[in-house]
Amino acid sequence: xxxxxxIHSLSTLMMLILLILSNIGIYFTFDRTQHKTEFSQLLxxxxxxxxxxxxxxxxxxxxxILRAYVxxxxxxxxxxxxxxxxxxVQSMEGLDQKFPVPDKSEEYTLVPxxxxxALSIAxxxxxxxxxxxxxxxxxxxxDLKANLRLLKMVMIGITLFAMIPIIISSITLGRIVTQPxxxxxQAMTDSRRSGTFxxxxxxxxGKDELTQMGQTFNDLMVQLEQNYRKQEKFVxxxxxxxxxxxxxxDSYARLLERRGMDKPEIALEALTAIxxxxxxxxxxxxxxxxxxxxNEPASYVFEETDVRVIVDDAAQMITSAYGRAVQIKGSDQLxxxxxxxxxxxxxxxLLDNARKYSEREIDVEMEERNEYVRISIQxxxxxxxxxxxxxxxxxxxxVDEDRSRKTGGTGLGLAIANEIAIGLGAKLDIxxxxxxxxxxxxxxxxxxDSQ
Numbered sequence: 001x002x003x004x005x006x007i008h009s010l011s012t013l014m015m016l017i018l019l020i021l022s023n024i025g026i027y028f029t030f031d032r033t034q035h036k037t038e039f040s041q042l043l044x045x046x047x048x049x050x051x052x053x054x055x056x057x058x059x060x061x062x063x064x065i066l067r068a069y070v071x072x073x074x075x076x077x078x079x080x081x082x083x084x085x086x087x088x089v090q091s092m093e094g095l096d097q098k099f100p101v102p103d104k105s106e107e108y109t110l111v112p113x114x115x116x117x118a119l120s121i122a123x124x125x126x127x128x129x130x131x132x133x134x135x136x137x138x139x140x141x142x143d144l145k146a147n148l149r150l151l152k153m154v155m156i157g158i159t160l161f162a163m164i165p166i167i168i169s170s171i172t173l174g175r176i177v178t179q180p181x182x183x184x185x186q187a188m189t190d191s192r193r194s195g196t197f198x199x200x201x202x203x204x205x206g207k208d209e210l211t212q213m214g215q216t217f218n219d220l221m222v223q224l225e226q227n228y229r230k231q232e233k234f235v236x237x238x239x240x241x242x243x244x245x246x247x248x249x250d251s252y253a254r255l256l257e258r259r260g261m262d263k264p265e266i267a268l269e270a271l272t273a274i275x276x277x278x279x280x281x282x283x284x285x286x287x288x289x290x291x292x293x294x295n296e297p298a299s300y301v302f303e304e305t306d307v308r309v310i311v312d313d314a315a316q317m318i319t320s321a322y323g324r325a326v327q328i329k330g331s332d333q334l335x336x337x338x339x340x341x342x343x344x345x346x347x348x349x350l351l352d353n354a355r356k357y358s359e360r361e362i363d364v365e366m367e368e369r370n371e372y373v374r375i376s377i378q379x380x381x382x383x384x385x386x387x388x389x390x391x392x393x394x395x396x397x398x399v400d401e402d403r404s405r406k407t408g409g410t411g412l413g414l415a416i417a418n419e420i421a422i423g424l425g426a427k428l429d430i431x432x433x434x435x436x437x438x439x440x441x442x443x444x445x446x447x448x449d450s451q
Contacts (some may be wrong), residue, residue, distance in 0.1 A: 003181065004174040011170040012163075019162060021385035023155040030151055035145050038119055041109045045069060045112075046137045053135075061127050063087060073097075074139035075300050078127065081134055086133060092140070099138045108382075117141045126322055173323050180210045184217055197225040229394075237445040252277075298425050300339045306445070307334040307343070307373055311364060314347035318362075324355050330366030336446045343444075346420040347375070354379035358437065366447075375442040384432035392416040392430060 042247045049069040056062045066076050066089050075090035076097070090096060094114065101122035109120045120138040127133045178202070187198040199221050202214035252270040259266050308331060315326035354362045358381025365376045386394070388399045395415040421428045425445050432438040 001124055002178075004178040007174040007177055008167075008170045011173060012167055015166045015170070015370070016159075016163065019159050023159060026156065027148070027151060029146075031148060034117070035108075035110070035141075036146060036149065038141055039121065040140055042071065042074075042108075042119065042121055042137055043123075045324060046121060046123055046135060047073065049137075050123060050135060052130070054126050055190065056128045058086075059128050063089070071137065071139045073142050074137065074449070077136040077138070078125075079134045079136060080131065081133070085126065095138065095140070095244050099136070101134075101136050113140055116145050121320070177210070180214050183214070187221075191221075197221045197228070242281060245281040248277045293399065302337050302339055302340060304335055305338050305340040305343070307336060307338070307375070308332055308366065309364060310340050310344050311347060314344050315364060317348060318351045318355060322355055325361040326351065326364060327361055328364045328366070331366075334368065335368060336373055336444060338444060342420050342424055346417055346426075346442065347377075347425070349417045349420075350377045350442075353413055353417075354381070354438070354440075357381040371446050373444040375444070376439055377441075378437060378439045380437040383434040384438055385434060385435055386432075389430055389432060393428075 008112075049065065052065050052069070053062055066078070066087065070076050070089050070091045075088065075093050075095040077088045078086040080086050085098075088096060099113075099118055099120045100109050100111060101120050107121070110117050111120070112118075118138055118140050121135060122134050122136045124132055125135045182208045183200040187200045190196070190198045198351060199218040202218060203211055206214075229349065256267055256270040256274075261267070312330060315328060316323055319326055340393055351364075353364060354377055358379035360380040363376075363378040363380070365374075367374050384399055388397075390415050391397045392399075396413055397415075418428055421442065427443040429441040430438065431441070
């Protein structure tokens with residue numbers, strides 16, 4: 001059964017059950033109230049009769065009084081101490097029989113009589129002879145049955161009439177709930193068939209959960225499309241980047257095969273080129289794997305770390321490997337909770353980047369600023385054009401293709417650095433001016449949300 005039909009059926013059934021239960025409650029409450037009302041009226045009339053009988057001295061006058069007070073569709077009966085009937089009067093035929101009377105724990109009795117109910121009460125009174133007798137009053141509740149029958153018909157009519165708007169509202173509710181879901185299903189079906197990322201129309205001013213679901217779905221489609229385009233571009237770029245060194249290796253291998261055996265200088269040139277391209281391809285593959293690993297939050301372990309020690313170690317590695325001076329300014333000790341291994345990897349990438357594109361020394365500055373620890377890496381190289389800065393973290397993006405080839409750049413270094421920064425809960429800022437150099441700043445939160 002479709003969700004729309006389930007909502008329609010269940011909501012209609014529940015409302016019908018509620019109506020029936022409420023009608024049953026009203027019916028029995030009305031029935032009990034009417035019995036109480038009939039009892040009160042009958043008791044009041046009986047008390048008036050006892051007052052009148054107490055003033056009588058003649059039994060014939062008492063009988064006249066009894067006939068005056070006999071209830072419509074009822075009977076009065078005087079019963080002596082020994083249980084013998086002294087006098088009985090009734091306003092309708094068939095009521096000369098004795099009806100059960102209530103005991104001390106009951107207010108009244110109800111017994112079936114000729115398709116109706118007969119209500120009886122009993123109170124003591126003084127007979128004109130001075131004897132204390134029991135006055136038994138019985139009334140057949142003909143009006144009450146008619147009233148209950150009328151109430152039952154009214155309730156049935158109201159229930160049937162109320163079901164019309166209930167059915168309409170349940171159908172409307174089913175449509176309201178399922179229409180956005182049907183749109184989602186249709187959009188997903190169209191996306192699957194066409195290979196595109198379809199969105200649905202969402203009310204601009206809607207604030208309910210269904211509108212939020214639609215907006216979330218549209219945001220998800222946008223994100224999926226962006227990720228798909230990035231993945232598509234990454235695969236395309238990776239294929240192109242890996243194809244280039246493979247082509248170079250193949251070309252030099254052919255050259256070596258044709259002429260290298262007889263000419264040592266050609267063999268050396270070919271082997272050197274093959275080795276360089278193999279190294280570059282290996283670095284590229286390792287960087288791609290780093291990108292994949294750095295997307296895993298579980299790979300980050302946060303603990304109290306002395307940032308100054310991490311910066312000193314990274315600078316020493318660059319100095320030892322390339323003989324490039326790295327000057328560090330700032331506090332001798334800066335402690336915060338971070339992943340020291342990934343922070344060191346991030347610093348090495350940025351320092352190596354600065355080393356590749358400048359010939360002078362590299363300046364590193366550290367300081368605490370409010371809730372952050374700031375680490376700035378300044379080089380004095382060629383600099384980066386302003387138009388290229390927004391794209392520096394994109395994979396395989398190069399500012400200068402020829403220069404990147406000469407320095408061995410793959411266009412993945414800053415992309416990896418940005419992924420590591422995200423994992424550390426940090427932020428990277430880039431400031432650059434052409435012919436003056438580039439400054440990259442790492443902003444590390446003292447209390448990282450990534451923990």
